[in-house]
Amino acid sequence: TKVLQHGAHRVGKRTDAEMATWRGYGLGQFIHWGVYSLFGGELNGNYYNGAAEWIRSWKDMPHGVYDSAYKQFNPASFNATQWAKMAKQMGVRYVTFTTKHHDGFCLWPSKYTDYTIANSPYKKDIVKQVVDAYSKEGIDVYLYFSVMDWHNPDWRYDLKTKEDSAAFERFKLFTKNQLTELLQQYPQTKGLWFDGTWDNSWKKSGAFTDTLEQYLKTLHPGLIIGSRFRADEFGNRHVDANGVLMGDYEQGWERKIPKTYADVHGNDWDCVMTIPENGWGYQKKWLGHWKSTNEILEMTAQCVSLGGNFVLNFGPRADGTFRPEEVTIAKEAGDWMKINSAAIYNCEYTGWEKQDWGYYTKKTGENKVYMIVFNVPVSGSLKIKPAKNTLVDKAYLLTAPGKNLSLEKLDYGASFIHVSSTGYKQPFVIVLETKEGSEKSDEQKAKT
Numbered sequence: 001t002k003v004l005q006h007g008a009h010r011v012g013k014r015t016d017a018e019m020a021t022w023r024g025y026g027l028g029q030f031i032h033w034g035v036y037s038l039f040g041g042e043l044n045g046n047y048y049n050g051a052a053e054w055i056r057s058w059k060d061m062p063h064g065v066y067d068s069a070y071k072q073f074n075p076a077s078f079n080a081t082q083w084a085k086m087a088k089q090m091g092v093r094y095v096t097f098t099t100k101h102h103d104g105f106c107l108w109p110s111k112y113t114d115y116t117i118a119n120s121p122y123k124k125d126i127v128k129q130v131v132d133a134y135s136k137e138g139i140d141v142y143l144y145f146s147v148m149d150w151h152n153p154d155w156r157y158d159l160k161t162k163e164d165s166a167a168f169e170r171f172k173l174f175t176k177n178q179l180t181e182l183l184q185q186y187p188q189t190k191g192l193w194f195d196g197t198w199d200n201s202w203k204k205s206g207a208f209t210d211t212l213e214q215y216l217k218t219l220h221p222g223l224i225i226g227s228r229f230r231a232d233e234f235g236n237r238h239v240d241a242n243g244v245l246m247g248d249y250e251q252g253w254e255r256k257i258p259k260t261y262a263d264v265h266g267n268d269w270d271c272v273m274t275i276p277e278n279g280w281g282y283q284k285k286w287l288g289h290w291k292s293t294n295e296i297l298e299m300t301a302q303c304v305s306l307g308g309n310f311v312l313n314f315g316p317r318a319d320g321t322f323r324p325e326e327v328t329i330a331k332e333a334g335d336w337m338k339i340n341s342a343a344i345y346n347c348e349y350t351g352w353e354k355q356d357w358g359y360y361t362k363k364t365g366e367n368k369v370y371m372i373v374f375n376v377p378v379s380g381s382l383k384i385k386p387a388k389n390t391l392v393d394k395a396y397l398l399t400a401p402g403k404n405l406s407l408e409k410l411d412y413g414a415s416f417i418h419v420s421s422t423g424y425k426q427p428f429v430i431v432l433e434t435k436e437g438s439e440k441s442d443e444q445k446a447k448t
């Protein structure tokens with residue numbers, strides 16, 4: 001391994017209480033809201049075929065049109081309490097909210113630029129309303145912050161000239177100042193979700209990113225920052241030159257989910273996901289397929305079963321209302337979570353061999369394993385193969401703890417759980433009560 005000045009400062013997961021809370025969330029909400037929400041991916045009847053929050057970069061979008069649109073941003077009926085109650089009902093344990101996206105428009109009254117909500121017709125501090133309302137509902141708040149800032153004239157994609165470097169020095173100070181005011185104005189914030197850090201200018205600023213991260217954590221002890229923030233002195237991102245994660249959790253799973261536990265390399269991680277195929281800000285027209293509630297629940301179960309959190313994005317309209325599809329998903333997912341959240345909250349990877357019917361989760365130190373069943377085979381026989389030195393005492397539906405399901409022992413320590421093969425409209429949870437021990441083969445039994 002190389003001796004790095006600005007690589008990872010910790011190998012393996014954080015072991016403090018704040019990170020343990022983060023690890024147990026299971027389900028989160030992402031919200032993308034800003035000037036881009038005014039356009040909804042459309043201008044003069046033409047639709048941008050990229051992600052709606054990137055519409056400023058569309059060749060058909062004159063920068064002057066986009067950069068003056070904030071003068072129309074006036075969500076008079078915005079009600080952060082309604083947002084927070086919808087999120088509470090959905091069963092999310094944390095929310096990640098866009099304070100400033102790539103366009104540079106600040107949803108808080110930043111002292112370091114005029115391009116903020118304070119100079120819009122709405123005037124009021126949106127970040128404060130969101131932080132206060134969600135915290136009041138008991139939902140932890142994380143702030144999304146884009147380093148890349150298309151509005152700030154000192155932003156640079158690369159550092160080629162002395163002038164570039166002089167400008168970027170000003171930009172780095174601007175970034176540090178904005179992050180300082182966010183943490184000082186909104187101290188309830190539990191973490192920062194960084195984006196827009198892939199360009200050479202930032203990759204060439206490894207030492208600065210290291211110093212800044214340490215400064216932020218000194219300013220706000222316990223602060224949680226993912227792997228998308230830092231670069232090491234060689235410009236490596238997410239993992240340093242020695243392959244060690246730089247950050248409190250792996251932040252690379254954007255619109256994708258790891259297939260196996262090996263893919264997560266023993267790190268904490270979250271997956272952030274859109275309901276349509278792509279697009280985070282409000283889009284008038286969702287292109288292609290959008291996910292059903294059952295698909296969302298399956299992604300949630302898949303993430304928790306591999307030790308991560310699933311974070312579902314909502315893109316409210318410029319007036320602060322949500323699309324009906326989003327309201328429906330929040331309601332339906334919440335109804336399922338009300339019954340089944342024992343298999344999601346504070347759950348982790350079990351190490352049991354994955355089966356086709358769905359996903360295993362378990363709580364640390366509990367002699368229970370949860371089966372979250374999505375695909376019941378035509379036989380109605382669900383195969384289970386406990387981890388070695390683990391026996392299953394009994395099995396029952398989470399919703400019917402008094403009624404044991406029939407467990408048929410098979411060879412090699414496997415068993416069948418026989419359930420009805422039809423009639424399912426949504427996933428369900430089976431509880432396996434476990435104990436230490438190993439299956440005695442017939443020969444072994446015969447010997448004793």
Ligand SMILES: Cc1ccc([C@@H]2N[C@@H](C)[C@@H](O)[C@H]2O)cc1
Binds near residue numbers: 051053195196254272
């Ligand atoms: C190529 C690319 C860059 C940035 C993004 C941003 N990350 C997501 C969390 C959204 O904020 C999206 O705009 C998506 C794709």
